Amino acid sequence: MARFIYLDHAATTPVDPAVVAAMIPYFTEKFGNPSSIYAPAREARKAMDGARDTVAQVLGASPTEIVFTGGGSESDNLALKGAAFANRHKGNHIITTQVEHHAILHSCEYLEKRFGFRITYLPVDRHGTVDLDALQRALTPDTILVSIMYANNEVGTIQPIQEISRIVKTQGVLFHTDAVQAGGSLDLSMDKLGVDMLSLSAHKFYGPKGVGVFYVRKGTSYWPQQQGGGQERGRRAGTENTAGIVGFATALKLAYDRLDSYNAHASKLRDKLIQGISRIPGAYLTGHPTNRLPNSASFVFDYVEGESILLSLDMLGIGASSGSACTSASLEPSHVLKAMGVPIERAHGSLRLTTGKDNTEEDVDRVVEVLPAVIERLRAMSPMAGAGAGTPSGQ
Amino acid sequence: MYSDLVMEHFSNPRNVGEIADADGVGVEGNPVCGDVMKIYIRVQGGRIADVKFKTFGCGAAIATSSMVTEMVKGKTLDEAMEISNRAVAEALGGLPPVKMHCSNLAADALHKAIEDYKSKVKA
Numbered sequence: 001m002a003r004f005i006y007l008d009h010a011a012t013t014p015v016d017p018a019v020v021a022a023m024i025p026y027f028t029e030k031f032g033n034p035s036s037i038y039a040p041a042r043e044a045r046k047a048m049d050g051a052r053d054t055v056a057q058v059l060g061a062s063p064t065e066i067v068f069t070g071g072g073s074e075s076d077n078l079a080l081k082g083a084a085f086a087n088r089h090k091g092n093h094i095i096t097t098q099v100e101h102h103a104i105l106h107s108c109e110y111l112e113k114r115f116g117f118r119i120t121y122l123p124v125d126r127h128g129t130v131d132l133d134a135l136q137r138a139l140t141p142d143t144i145l146v147s148i149m150y151a152n153n154e155v156g157t158i159q160p161i162q163e164i165s166r167i168v169k170t171q172g173v174l175f176h177t178d179a180v181q182a183g184g185s186l187d188l189s190m191d192k193l194g195v196d197m198l199s200l201s202a203h204k205f206y207g208p209k210g211v212g213v214f215y216v217r218k219g220t221s222y223w224p225q226q227q228g229g230g231q232e233r234g235r236r237a238g239t240e241n242t243a244g245i246v247g248f249a250t251a252l253k254l255a256y257d258r259l260d261s262y263n264a265h266a267s268k269l270r271d272k273l274i275q276g277i278s279r280i281p282g283a284y285l286t287g288h289p290t291n292r293l294p295n296s297a298s299f300v301f302d303y304v305e306g307e308s309i310l311l312s313l314d315m316l317g318i319g320a321s322s323g324s325a326c327t328s329a330s331l332e333p334s335h336v337l338k339a340m341g342v343p344i345e346r347a348h349g350s351l352r353l354t355t356g357k358d359n360t361e362e363d364v365d366r367v368v369e370v371l372p373a374v375i376e377r378l379r380a381m382s383p384m385a386g387a388g389a390g391t392p393s394g395q
Numbered sequence: 396m397y398s399d400l401v402m403e404h405f406s407n408p409r410n411v412g413e414i415a416d417a418d419g420v421g422v423e424g425n426p427v428c429g430d431v432m433k434i435y436i437r438v439q440g441g442r443i444a445d446v447k448f449k450t451f452g453c454g455a456a457i458a459t460s461s462m463v464t465e466m467v468k469g470k471t472l473d474e475a476m477e478i479s480n481r482a483v484a485e486a487l488g489g490l491p492p493v494k495m496h497c498s499n500l501a502a503d504a505l506h507k508a509i510e511d512y513k514s515k516v517k518a
Contacts, residue, residue, distance in 0.1 A: 305429055307453035311397075311405060333429060348429040381411050381457065383433040383449035384426060 005318045005363045009204075009295055009356035010153055010181060015247070016206040022250040023208065026243035034240050035229065044242045051249035058256045059198075059215060060189045067214040067235045068245045072180035072201030075214040076103035076147075078236070079176040079197045082222035083145045084111050087174065091142040097122045097130050098339035099157075100149050104178055105335075108147075118142070127288040128157035128340050135167055145174045150182035150198075154323045154336040154352060155287030156296025158186065165194030174220060180204060180212075184255040185263055185294050196220045200252075202244070206357070207251030211244035262357055266295035269355040269364045273297040276368030277353075280375055286337060286350065295356060300342060301349040303385040304378040309351050312374040318367055323350045345384070397454055398488035404458035409465050412447040419515065421507025423500040430456045432504040434464070438512055443467050443475055448501070455490050455498035459483050463501040472509055478502050 006014075032041030034048050049063075056063040069075045084094060096108055098121045111117040120138045123131050130148060139146075146168045151158045161177055168175040176197040179188065184205025190198070198215040202208055214236070216222065228237025255262065274297050277283055282302035301309070306322030313320050323334030332338075337347040353367065379385040397405070417435035424430040430452035437445035446467055450460040463483050467475045480502045484490045490499060 303451060305452050305456070308405075308457060311402070311454045315402075315406060345426040348426070381408065381449060382451040383422070383431055384451050 002317055005359070005366060007353040007355060007359065007363070007367065008319050008321045010156075010293075010352065010354035011321055012203045012209065013206045013356055014358070015203075015208055016251060016254060018254060019207055019247050019251045023243040023247040026246055030242070034242060035231070044240075047246050048240055048242055051245045054249040054253050055213060058188060058252050060191055061215060062218065064233070065190075065215055065218055067216060067232050068240065068248065069212040069214050069236055070241070071210055071212040072101075072178070072199050072204075073103035073212075075199030075201070075212045076101065076178050076180075077107050078214050078225050079199060079216075079222070080104065080107040080111065080145070080147060081225050083174050083176065083197065083220070084115075084117055086221045086223040087144040088117075091140075091144040092116070093118045093120070093140055093142040093144065095120045095122060095135065095138050095143060095146045095148075097124060097148055099124050099128055099130075099152055099154075099336045100147070101153055101178055101180065104147055104149070122148075124157075124339050126341050127291075128152055128155050128286075128336065129288060129291070130159050130164070132160070132163060132167065135164065139168070139171045139173065143171065143173050145176065147176040147178065150177045150179040150186060150193075151293050152287065152336060153181040154334055154350075155298045155340070156181075156292035156354075157288040158182070158291050158293065161193050161195065169194060181293065183252070185259070185266070188256070190215060190217070197222070202248040202251050205251050205255040208244050208247040211241055211248045213248065263294040265357065266355045266359075269359050269361065270295055270297045272361065272364045273353050273355070273367065276364070277371060280372050282379075283375070284346070286340065286342065293354075295354045296352070297354070298350065298352040300337065300346045301351065301375055302346060302379075303382045304349045304375055306348060306350045308378050309349070309374060312378065313367075313371075316370050316374075318370070321352045321354075323347070323352065396491050397458075400488045401454060401458040401490065404461040404487065405454045408448075408457055408461035410447050410461065410468075411449065413449060414445060414447050417447075417508075419508040419510075419512030421504045421509070421511055423504035423507060424452070424456075426451065429453070430498050430500065432456060432460050432501050434460070434501070434504040434508045436467075436505075436508045436512060438472070442469060442471050444469075446505075448504075450501075453494070453498050455494040456500075458487055459490075459499050459501040460504075462487050463505050467505060472513075475509055476506055478505065 030043040032044045034045040052063045108119045180201045183200045196217045200213040286298045333347040414435035418438040419436045433449045435447045446464045448460040480499045
């Protein structure tokens with residue numbers, strides 16, 4: 001059988017062999033606890049300090065502004081809860097968007113329901129871009145924190161973070177961005193972005209799972225959310241995941257050293273997917289037509305359900321993803337597509353293909369070749385595909 | 396996540412299609428929820444002589460639709476009314492728990508088709 005075609009790099013990526021090689025010594029001979037004083041521990045401490053310097057360099061930040069965490073969701077939770085609790089004496093209002101990852105949305109819900117914070121969820125336009133006028137209007141003297149994602153995980157739309165930053169900072173409000181999906185393909189210069197806090201996760205850019213970064217600008221007021229030993233300068237307790245931290249830094253450096261060629265490759269394949277799949281009757285590109293992640297191609301299809309598309313592709317040896325209700329534990333279709341105004345019936349038929357460094361033109365050609373028949377077969381089974389089936393009706 | 400039998404029915408669904416001038420038609424589900432099942436029956440001598448389905452939905456929705464059409468062919472109307480959603484899921488070797496409610500409605504659609512037939516006969 002032909003090799004499996006993996007087109008779900010927004011879900012996770014394989015760890016780069018160079019990253020694995022860099023990590024291995026810290027499981028075995030350099031296994032020491034970085035807080036201990038003997039030689040193997042000092043090796044671990046040195047590696048961790050080096051990793052922190054590397055990350056700081058890529059971000060144009062100071063090493064003291066980098067906190068290693070257990071992943072993107074933890075960084076998001078830390079940013080939201082940490083900043084909300086520490087700044088409550090200044091105000092009770094938080095602004096985010098309707099299209100955030102659930103690590104942000106559910107943290108906001110928690111702050112709202114359990115602690116009485118007031119949350120504004122900003123709308124987006126049909127391409128998923130946040131409404132800056134709505135942001136402007138939502139900011140009040142009571143606002144203490146704004147959290148807006150850098151790029152959307154479902155539809156790939158990139159938010160105008162620099163503009164948002166300018167608007168937010170003129171009001172003296174803290175600004176956090178969830179950059180988990182942007183890490184490894186978009187500019188992470190902290191001074192250019194102007195954010196106070198940022199979340200990253202290694203496994204989105206060929207690093208290991210279970211390790212993330214919380215960038216926090218010097219002078220930002222927030223409360224640590226995990227108490228224990230004084231690791232990470234008291235900002236995130238728990239014995240450090242030395243191998244994971246080394247893996248994070250190695251992967252990040254690799255990603256930003258090869259950024260241009262990676263993005264060129266990923267976007268070339270993405271564009272082939274978009275061109276090929278957009279030709280299928282009743283298929284619609286979701287997200288911004290141009291201002292989107294280099295590797296992300298996302299669609300909805302009339303009269304077919306997303307999970308059925310995924311199962312069919314899996315049987316053909318192709319791995320993809322969908323925001324469909326049937327692929328999640330909830331019964332709601334994607335909150336992102338809903339916020340973008342995609343009709344609910346159509347939102348059930350979503351498909352996301354995200355390219356990566358190991359994909360080839362043959363991979364995407366194969367998808368473009370087999371997908372029309374998959375959609376056609378499912379539509380032939382669908383009671384909703386009547387006379388109007390396949391007539392593009394705009395979006 | 397799905398049993399081999401579910402995947403087999405998903406890949407090769409039995410009795411897909413419509414019956415022109417069907418004796419009964421039943422629809423269950425809602426496009427907003429992501430599952431719509433439509434079942435057509437032909438009744439002869441008090442038995443289900445032919446049955447076809449059309450379904451919009453996930454793998455479980457398609458497989459349960461296919462399975463219920465296999466289970467019901469040749470059955471009397473009373474026997475057919477006794478086939479439950481649970482029995483269809485069991486015949487498929489079980490479904491993931493999250494699918495038991497949202498996508499396991501094929502027997503309900505069948506029952507609606509039988510009721511449709513009965514109401515037409517009465518009229």
